[in-house]
Amino acid sequence: MVTGLEILLLVLVLVAVLGASTIVETVRPFIANAVVGLLALFLAQAVFGLPVTITPIVLAIVALGGFPGAVLVALLSLFGVAFVP
Template sequence: MTGLEILLVVIVLVLVLAAAQFVRAVSPFIINAVVGLVVLYVAQVVFGLGIVVTPIVIAIVAIGGVPGSVLVLALSLFGVAFVP
């Protein structure tokens, strides 16, 4: 191996380790967002709640997770927002 090949291997290894650290740090937020979206979907399909799904609703649920989906559901049930 030449010096350039060794340097490239080291750079790729550092990038892979940095990506693994990033995924490890962000994974709880991703899981929370997915669970929140599942809660919103279940509320619509199983319980028949009429919630208008807009980009704002998806952003609230993706950022807020389960509490965000509960907030959207509560606002929809009380007729404040996200009502069809």
Template sequence: MVTGLEILLLAAVLVAVLVAANIVQTVRPFVINAVVGLVVLFLANFLFGLSVTVTPIALLIVAIGGVPGALVVLVLSLFGIAF
């Protein structure tokens, strides 16, 4: 026999799953952008021989900015301003 507590727990789990799915759907483009930006940074290091020092700050800029962030880090490194 199904009790009210079991129905309440089932409803709570359903709401939690829907909220988690919504969060994942919202965050997915940012994660893809960050991964592509990091790939651009590492390809620039290995393929083109650019000496970009990978620091936590550079990784944070690339992770937040994606490809534009990677380009900013590369340009700053080329001009000797940072990284």
């Protein structure tokens, strides 16, 4: 026989799974942007020898801006404005 406690736990687990799914769907584009942007920065460092310091601020810019954010960070580093090691 199913008790009230078991039903409550089932509902709580269902709410937690749906909440986690919503969070993952929300964060997924930022993760994809960050991966693409960091790959672009890595290639800029490996191919062109551009020194860029990877900081939490750089990660935020790249996560929000993707490839254009990586280009902005690379240009700021190239001209010595910011993110220079």
